[in-house]
Amino acid sequence: xxxxxxxxxxxxxxxxxxxxxxxxxxxxxxxxxxxxxxxxxxxxxxxxxxxxxxxxxxxxxxxxxxxxxxxxxxxxxxxxxxxxxxxxxxxxxxxxxxxxxxxxxxxxxxxxxxxxxxxxxxxxxxxxxxxxxxxxxxxxxxxxxxxxxxxxxxxxxxxxxxxxxxxxxxxxxxxxxxxxxxxxxxxxxxxxxxxxxxxxxxxxxxxxxxxxxxxxxxxxxxxxxxxxxxxxxxxxxxxxxxxxxxxxxxxxxxxxxxxxxxxxxxxxxxxxxxxxxxxxxxxxxxxxxxxxxxxxxxxxxxxxxxxxxxxxxxxxx
Ligand SMILES: [Zn+2]
Numbered sequence: 001x002x003x004x005x006x007x008x009x010x011x012x013x014x015x016x017x018x019x020x021x022x023x024x025x026x027x028x029x030x031x032x033x034x035x036x037x038x039x040x041x042x043x044x045x046x047x048x049x050x051x052x053x054x055x056x057x058x059x060x061x062x063x064x065x066x067x068x069x070x071x072x073x074x075x076x077x078x079x080x081x082x083x084x085x086x087x088x089x090x091x092x093x094x095x096x097x098x099x100x101x102x103x104x105x106x107x108x109x110x111x112x113x114x115x116x117x118x119x120x121x122x123x124x125x126x127x128x129x130x131x132x133x134x135x136x137x138x139x140x141x142x143x144x145x146x147x148x149x150x151x152x153x154x155x156x157x158x159x160x161x162x163x164x165x166x167x168x169x170x171x172x173x174x175x176x177x178x179x180x181x182x183x184x185x186x187x188x189x190x191x192x193x194x195x196x197x198x199x200x201x202x203x204x205x206x207x208x209x210x211x212x213x214x215x216x217x218x219x220x221x222x223x224x225x226x227x228x229x230x231x232x233x234x235x236x237x238x239x240x241x242x243x244x245x246x247x248x249x250x251x252x253x254x255x256x257x258x259x260x261x262x263x264x265x266x267x268x269x270x271x272x273x274x275x276x277x278x279x280x281x282x283x284x285x286x287x288x289x290x291x292x293x294x295x296x297x298x299x300x301x302x303x304x305x306x307x308x309x310x311x312x313x314x315x316x317x
Contacts, residue, residue: 001228001231001232001236001237001238001239001277001278001279002237002238002239002278002279002280002281002285003228003238003239003241003271003278003279003280003281004057004168004199004238004239004240004241004280004281004282004283005049005054005055005056005057005241005243005271005280006056006057006058006059006145006168006201006240006241006242006243007045007056007057007058007059007242007243007244007245008059008061008090008145008147008242008243008244008245009042009058009059009060009061009076009080009090009244009245010030010060010061010064010090010092010147010244010245011023011026011027011030011031011061011064011072012026012030013026014026014252016098016110019067019098020067020068023067023068027068027072028254029041029246029249029253029254030245030246031075031076031079031245032254033245033246033248033249033254033256034254035254035255035256037255037256038256040248040249040254040255040256040261041245041246041248041249041254042076042079042080042245043079044248044256044261045243045245045248045264046079046080046083046085048264048265048268049083049085049268050083050084051268052268052269052271052272053272053275054268054271054272054280055084055085055086055280055281055282056085056086057085057086057088057143057168057282057283058080058085058086058087058088059088059089059090059143059144059145059168060073060076060077060080060087060088060089060090060133060138061090061091061092061129061147062089062091062128062129062132062133062136063091063092063093063095063096063099063103063125063128063129063132064092064095065132066095066098066099066100066101066103066128066132067095067098067099067100070132070135070136073132073133073136074136074137076136077133077136077137077138078136078137081137081138081139086139086282087133087138087139087141088138088141088142088143088144088145088283089126089129089130089133089141089143089144089145089164090144090145090146090147091114091125091126091129091144091146091147092147092148093111093112093113093114093116093117093125093147094110094111094112094147096110096111096125097109097110097111103124103125103128104117104121104124104125106121112148112150113146113147113148113150113176114146114147114150114151114152114155115146115150115151115152115154115155115176116150118154119154119157119158122154122155122157122158123157123158123161123162126144126158126159126161126162126164127161127162130162130164141164142163142164142165142166142283142284143164143166143167143168143282143283143284144159144164144166144167144168144169145167145168145169146169148174148176149169149170149171149174149176149177149201150169150174150176150177151167151169151170151177151178152178152179152180152181153178153180153181153193153194155169155178156193156194156195156196156198157194159196160194160195160196164196165195165196165197166196166197166198166199166283166284167196167197167198167199168198168199168200168201168240168283169198170187170198170200170201171200171201171203171213171242172187172188172200172201172203172211172213173203173211173212173213181193187200188200188203188296190237190238199238199240199283200240201213201214201215201240201241201242202214202227202231202238202239202240202241202297203296204223204226204227204230204231204296204297204298204299205296205297205298205299206219206223206298206299206303206304206307207223207299207300207301207302207303207304207305208301208304212299213242214227214239214240214241214242215241215242215243215247216241216242216243216247216260216263216264216267217243217244217247217260217263219263219299219307220263220303220304220306220307220310221262221263221266221267221270221306222299222300222302222303222306222307223299223303223304223306223307224241224263224267224299225267225270225303226297226298226299226300226303227239227297227298227299228270228278228297230297230298230299231297232277232278234295234297236297239278239297241267243264247260247264248260248261248264257314258317259310259313259314259317263310
């Protein structure tokens with residue numbers, strides 16, 4: 001089974017009111033996450049991956065740099081590329097109205113989701129992001145994930161116009177993720193739409209029967225392990241995991257969240273140990289079209305119970 005360890009890399013200023021003052025500290029936290037224990041944002045993520053010989057896919061958000069300068073994007077891309085990982089395009093169009101130079105004609109108000117823009121606007125925003133990443137040294141951009149998993153049918157058309165034929169924007173746990181495509185697609189398996197092959201984020205059933213996206217910060221390691229084995233046994237060809245540059249940090253701080261750090265370290269060790277069964281790599285490396293998923297992956301109740309216990313510990317710490 002092909003496993004994609006994907007990371008959405010983005011910088012936020014915790015609001016939109018005082019961007020230029022807040023940005024330097026935000027950039028430090030989101031990119032490095034420095035603490036007396038080490039740098040638990042990008043540097044620790046990259047370190048754990050290379051320690052275990054794993055290849056990550058880093059969907060990097062470039063539009064923040066239309067406000068603060070391309071050099072900040074260059075720094076992020078260089079960190080990731082120097083560690084030997086794949087950089088692809090992530091896009092949060094809520095930066096559009098904050099750009100110093102207008103990216104599209106209608107940027108008077110903030111519109112959060114890509115799906116709130118016309119086809120032409122989506123095409124222009126994706127083109128802008130792609131150009132910025134390539135200028136930062138990403139190498140050719142051929143895969144995409146939309147911010148907040150928000151896409152519609154036009155987004156795939158816009159990707160095709162930009163020669164981007166691989167996508168991983170769908171996530172069944174988010175209502176803004178292609179509601180107009182729900183008819184006729186189950187959003188659980190890899191499928192092709194207007195020439196673009198999309199790899200949805202894997203959603204498994206937790207021990208209490210609830211849908212859960214395969215996200216490092218949102219599942220216990222035991223749930224992830226159960227879901228991986230269960231997908232593999234069911235004959236799934238692809239399993240898409242998601243994380244972010246800031247998931248190993250406590251909310252609003254640069255201190256490590258040890259529960260999540262341990263989950264991610266355990267996951268990396270597990271994938272290394274079972275590399276004969278789980279092939280970790282980039283989109284486009286493998287034959288795309290899959291055997292359909294026979295059944296949704298599942299985690300056992302003990303694995304989900306473990307998450308509840310971990311959440312309790314995190315609240316206390
Ligand atoms: Zn994002």
